[in-house]
Amino acid sequence: MSRLKGDIAEEKACEYLNSQAFKIVEKNFYAKKLGEIDIIATKDNIYHFIEVKSSNSYESAINNITTSKLSKLKRSVEYYLQKKEINSSFCIDAIIVVDEDIEFLENITF
Structure with a gap:
């Protein structure tokens, strides 16, 4: 996926989160040698670390959330909390963006 498509998907995800009373704390937090956290948001005193995936189909997008990706994301979250x-x-969440459809998957695990 191109960077532009990724940016558009992340913007749609932020709009969705704002509409659901989340407060966006940070976007595209880069943890050196660990990876990137797409969106960090809070709601009801809980931090949500959100991976945004976009594709032409739901199945394609969800399949891009691999065990390896979640493992890197978890290490990035731990680094962020410590820093x-x-x-x-x-919790670690995912937002799947397919065209105008958005699905929020809360507290994903592997």
């Missing part, structure tokens, strides 16, 4: 000295509840 920012945050001691709060958190």
Whole structure:
């Protein structure tokens, strides 16, 4: 997927989160040698670390959330929490964007 398509998907995801009363804390947090966290948001005192995936089909997008990707994301989250000295509840979520359809998958695990 091109960077432009990824940026558009992330913008749609942020609009969705804002409409659901989330507060966007940060976008595209890069953890050196670990990876990137697409969106960091809070709601009800819980941090949500969100992976955004976009494709021409739901199946294609969801299949891009691999065990390896989740493992890197988890390490990036741990780094972020330590760096920012945050001691709060958190979860890892995904937002799937297919055209104008958005699906929010909360608290994904592997």
